[in-house]
Amino acid sequence: MTETIRLFDNDPYLRKFKAKVLEIKENQIELDRTAFYPEGGGQAGDTGKVGGVEVLDTQKDDGRILHVLGAEPPFSVGDEVEAEIDWERRHLVMRLHSTAHIMEHFLWERLGKIERLGSFVDENKDRADYAYEGRLPSEDLKAVEESTNVFLAEGHEIRIDSDPAQPGLRIWRCGPIEIPCGGTHVGNTGEIGSIKLRRKNPGKGKERVETSLS
Ligand SMILES: [Zn+2]
Numbered sequence: 001m002t003e004t005i006r007l008f009d010n011d012p013y014l015r016k017f018k019a020k021v022l023e024i025k026e027n028q029i030e031l032d033r034t035a036f037y038p039e040g041g042g043q044a045g046d047t048g049k050v051g052g053v054e055v056l057d058t059q060k061d062d063g064r065i066l067h068v069l070g071a072e073p074p075f076s077v078g079d080e081v082e083a084e085i086d087w088e089r090r091h092l093v094m095r096l097h098s099t100a101h102i103m104e105h106f107l108w109e110r111l112g113k114i115e116r117l118g119s120f121v122d123e124n125k126d127r128a129d130y131a132y133e134g135r136l137p138s139e140d141l142k143a144v145e146e147s148t149n150v151f152l153a154e155g156h157e158i159r160i161d162s163d164p165a166q167p168g169l170r171i172w173r174c175g176p177i178e179i180p181c182g183g184t185h186v187g188n189t190g191e192i193g194s195i196k197l198r199r200k201n202p203g204k205g206k207e208r209v210e211t212s213l214s
Contacts, residue, residue: 005032007033017084018081022077028066029066031083035083038060039059040060041182041183043183046085051079097185100121103126127210128211135201152189158172193214196213197209
């Protein structure tokens with residue numbers, strides 16, 4: 001098994017690319033390289049088009065990336081195809097994913113490092129669940145929202161660093177914040193705009209913070 005070349009790691013802004021079809025299995029296809037981000041690390045899989053056929057979702061199978069098609073492919077194994085991600089959707093995901101790390105920094109600054117139980121970001125919102133008894137106070141949430149929006153507007157650079165000694169590990173850095181993350185991100189917080197926070201209670205001992213663009 002060869003691993004799919006992950007074009008989005010080096011260039012999260014890459015929208016169009018050419019690739020060779022390595023495998024077609026029912027409605028799932030594997031390319032030698034791809035700009036489609038597969039669902040994982042709390043980020044939704046990309047959509048778009050490969051060889052003129054709609055890609056409904058992108059999934060991971062070990063190191064291979066599988067594109068889930070919405071129709072029979074008109075191409076065959078060995079063909080070179082043109083592909084394009086749904087950039088509008090992906091850019092929303094990038095803006096929200098970058099914001100999620102910044103929001104969490106200010107949340108932890110305010111409430112202490114409450115444990116994150118899970119998170120998921122798509123084009124509509126980021127949702128992050130934290131171990132928390134009772135209700136997250138609305139004045140705290142308001143303060144976190146304000147600090148996040150001020151920080152976003154300041155236009156901080158976002159960098160992803162990798163360590164050759166630890167292959168596969170990617171460190172997301174922005175101002176004083178750093179966190180391991182393999183997702184796709186914008187290059188500057190100025191690209192994000194402003195955000196709104198909402199709380200929800202998904203179950204006992206759990207509080208959810210939803211971040212959306214405003
Ligand atoms: Zn992340």
